[in-house]
Amino acid sequence: MKRFYLVFFFSFLMAVTMQAQGFAEHLESAQTGQGRVTLIQDERLTAILNGQSLREEVKKDEDFDMQKGRLKKVRGYRVQMFWGNSSRTDQQKADRIGTQVTTIFPELKYYTSFDSPHWRCRVGDFVTREEANKYLMKLRRISKDAMIVRSEIFVYQ
DSSP states (O other): OHHHHHHHHHHHHHHHHHHHTTHHHHHHSOOTTSOOOOOOOOHHHHHHHTTOOSTTOGGGOTTEETTTEEEEEEEEEEEEEEEEOSSHHHHHHHHHHHHHHHHHOTTOOEEEEEETTEEEEEEEEESSHHHHHHHHHHHTTTOTTOEEEEEEEEEEO
């Protein structure tokens, strides 16, 4: 009896897995008499839905640079440019300020995050406070509320 349940479970699992493959493509396929669905999503999410492994796609991985290597998380500093409420407009402000900073300082990355109930925009990955302080004076021209905060940052190994 145990063997029957085990075989049934594995066959059910295989059937569910096979249905998941091509899920995004199935949704987007045109069918007569029905509407059309267009999915706009990251390729990695489509790969997950289709049951493909992402480990083989190291080149597409954002935390990998051919010259510098892999990123590693360490404690450091970032400059917080924006801190707002949980509204959609504050989310848009956080993204807009981050984009504005990266157009002026392309060497910096910006990170928007939602820590309930606040949207934040932080920029840079600074190992030392002095390094962050150099940018702080320049970044205060964009946002007078800019301040240095301790944060987990990314550095290349």
